[in-house]
């Protein structure tokens with residue numbers, strides 16, 4: 270059974286938002302729906318979406334590749350995305366990456382045995398002045414991540430504490446917030 274077979278009403282509502290000859294414009298909402306409901310978009314789903322909007326699975330995959338939000342493989346409950354672009358690298362993202370792979374025992378594309386964590390290296394998240402930056406799922410970034418902050422973050426998530434609560438109790442969180450505000454006040458954002 271296709272993912273959209275029992276969602277005809279929803280599909281009709283989405284397509285009604287676009288001119289009949291512009292069905293391809295509905296590609297993003299369809300992708301988002303699969304990602305939200307299934308946690309990733311595999312090739313079968315790409316083909317299904319392609320057929321619905323009148324394009325190819327390759328084009329769907331191409332669109333997905335622009336957005337780190339879309340996953341082609343199953344992810345863990347906490348999908349940790351680490352920025353690997355230059356500013357974050359210079360600020361120490363390699364050490365974070367090392368800590369994560371060692372501690373979790375997984376590589377990108379893998380999920381921990383308990384289904385809790387998965388990892389992904391991503392390109393610039395657009396917050397270079399607060400690097401190293403990581404993002405968990407679709408939540409607001411965790412910034413200026415040191416090894417100590419990362420370990421505290423993982424400990425909180427291992428206990429399934431809400432991310433917001435975990436963030437508030439990270440070491441030096443107050444100082445980090447202040448530094449960010451000062452930098453932004455000085456026009457230091459990159």
Ligand code: FES
Nearest residue numbers: 352357394396397
């Ligand atoms: S380089 Fe990491 S957010 Fe830009």
